[in-house]
Amino acid sequence: MDAIKLVNSDQLKKDAPQFNVGDTVKVSVRIKEGERERIQLFEGTVIAKKHGGIEETFTVRRVSYGVGVERVFPLHSPNVEKVEVVRRGRVRRSKIYYLRDRVGKASKVKDQLN
Secondary structure, eight states: OHHHHHHHHHHSOTTOOOOOTTOEEEEEEEEEETTEEEEEEEEEEEEEEEOOGGGOEEEEEEEETTEEEEEEEETTOTTEEEEEEEEOBOOSOSOOGGGGGOOGGGGOOOBOOO
């Protein structure tokens, strides 16, 4: 078990950003189309963080053209170029799935006062 932890700790990104559920983030994702590669931005609210260590993932939600879009990103994936925090949010839950049922201004997350 200790050998697995050593291998996992070597593969973790050292510059992993610090963000929490409720924060609005911009995720730069490397997209491969045929032989070409490009970087695509996905901006939205973090509604969940799961697992830990090498398999840590986070879910980002945004509304695009009136349709809710959610993507799950592995935090330590080489395809995730960078995660930039746009603004900090204040929530009292570790998973804010209730945003899926909210429409308009009700789906906003309050700013953190710090």
